[in-house]
Amino acid sequence: MRHTHQPVGSPRSCGPSKVFPIGLGGMLLSIEGRPDRAQAIATIHAALDAGVALIDSASAYHVGADEVGHNETLIAEALAGWHGDTDQITVVTKAGRVRPGDGRWLTDSSPDHVIRTAEASRKRLGRARIDLFFLHAPDPTVPLVRSLEALRFLVREGVAATVGVSNVTVAELDLARDTLGDALVAVQNEFSPSATQHAAVLRRAEELGLAFLAWRPLGTIGKHADDLTAAFTGVGRAHGVSPQQVALAWLMATSPAVIPIPGARRAATIRDSAAAAALELAPETLRDLDRLTGWAA
Ligand SMILES: NC(=O)c1ccc[n+]([C@@H]2O[C@H](COP(=O)([O-])OP(=O)(O)OC[C@H]3O[C@@H](n4cnc5c(N)ncnc54)[C@H](OP(=O)(O)O)[C@@H]3O)[C@@H](O)[C@H]2O)c1
Numbered sequence: 001m002r003h004t005h006q007p008v009g010s011p012r013s014c015g016p017s018k019v020f021p022i023g024l025g026g027m028l029l030s031i032e033g034r035p036d037r038a039q040a041i042a043t044i045h046a047a048l049d050a051g052v053a054l055i056d057s058a059s060a061y062h063v064g065a066d067e068v069g070h071n072e073t074l075i076a077e078a079l080a081g082w083h084g085d086t087d088q089i090t091v092v093t094k095a096g097r098v099r100p101g102d103g104r105w106l107t108d109s110s111p112d113h114v115i116r117t118a119e120a121s122r123k124r125l126g127r128a129r130i131d132l133f134f135l136h137a138p139d140p141t142v143p144l145v146r147s148l149e150a151l152r153f154l155v156r157e158g159v160a161a162t163v164g165v166s167n168v169t170v171a172e173l174d175l176a177r178d179t180l181g182d183a184l185v186a187v188q189n190e191f192s193p194s195a196t197q198h199a200a201v202l203r204r205a206e207e208l209g210l211a212f213l214a215w216r217p218l219g220t221i222g223k224h225a226d227d228l229t230a231a232f233t234g235v236g237r238a239h240g241v242s243p244q245q246v247a248l249a250w251l252m253a254t255s256p257a258v259i260p261i262p263g264a265r266r267a268a269t270i271r272d273s274a275a276a277a278a279l280e281l282a283p284e285t286l287r288d289l290d291r292l293t294g295w296a297a
Pocket residue numbers: 024025026027028056057136166167188189214215216217218219222242244245261262263264265266269270272273
């Protein structure tokens with residue numbers, strides 16, 4: 001796999017916005033195992049204070065069936081209580097996944113559901129328009145073009161400023177581009193040192209000038225005592241930083257389109273992750289990590 005070894009650190013394009021190259025994934029602040037509200041707000045404030053300018057949410061980031069949009073309400077509350085200029089913060093949200101309250105994640109990307117959810121999300125976020133609205137996932141029971149037409153409707157009606165697609169193949173991304181044109185500004189797929197399966201989608205995103213939001217960007221790094229963790233820990237030790245920072249720096253070096261969105265339940269972890277924006281890895285180190293992750297295969 002080609003490796004572009006882009007310099008990290010400088011802002012990255014996400015549609016019309018230039019954002020800090022690392023975002024905050026909001027999911028863990030609202031699903032099972034979430035922290036209390038004060039800690040969750042403090043985590044979001046720590047991210048913003050560290051320079052993070054993009055927060056990823058979804059209507060489905062909640063636990064109980066009666067608390068759809070928990071994460072969006074939390075983010076709106078955190079932004080309202082932050083000292084900085086929140087007009088500069090891009091809030092991303094999604095529709096298409098649903099949680100009935102028993103722990104399961106189901107899919108509903110029917111046009112009606114997507115449109116109703118977007119309107120409710122916009123109200124919860126308290127913004128005139130949703131900055132960037134994603135189809136959370138294609139729905140095998142709904143022709144994808146119907147879900148994409150719902151996104152097009154939302155842009156036309158001014159509910160969403162821009163849109164994106166998540167958990168897609170190259171062919172699905174191409175259909176999204178054909179259906180949505182320039183309103184499509186981003187794709188969001190899994191990408192980490194332990195999950196490099198969407199390389200072709202990343203390359204297509206680059207060709208189309210889209211941002212690639214890398215979800216679960218840490219993968220197994222620091223979570224399992226495997227060879228990858230050992231390698232990333234070794235590089236981290238040599239630079240005096242955490243293995244998670246090395247993972248984020250490596251992801252950003254794969255392409256200027258990549259914006260990792262690490263999750264956090266604690267202020268300390270997002271502060272540490274944000275510091276990866278300043279971590280430059282040597283070309284030979286990147287090549288070693290490419291080989292280990294399979295990126296160079
Ligand atoms: N589009 C989709 O279908 C989809 C699917 C999954 C996730 N996502 C998005 O992607 C985001 C990220 O995924 P994720 O949260 O599942 O996984 P992740 O970002 O790979 O990992 C998050 C975990 O790693 C820990 N961590 C983060 N930064 C760290 C650091 N610098 N040092 C040590 N530990 C660190 C956190 O610890 P603490 O909890 O202790 O802070 C947290 O438990 C989600 O929040 C969500 O917004 C999207």
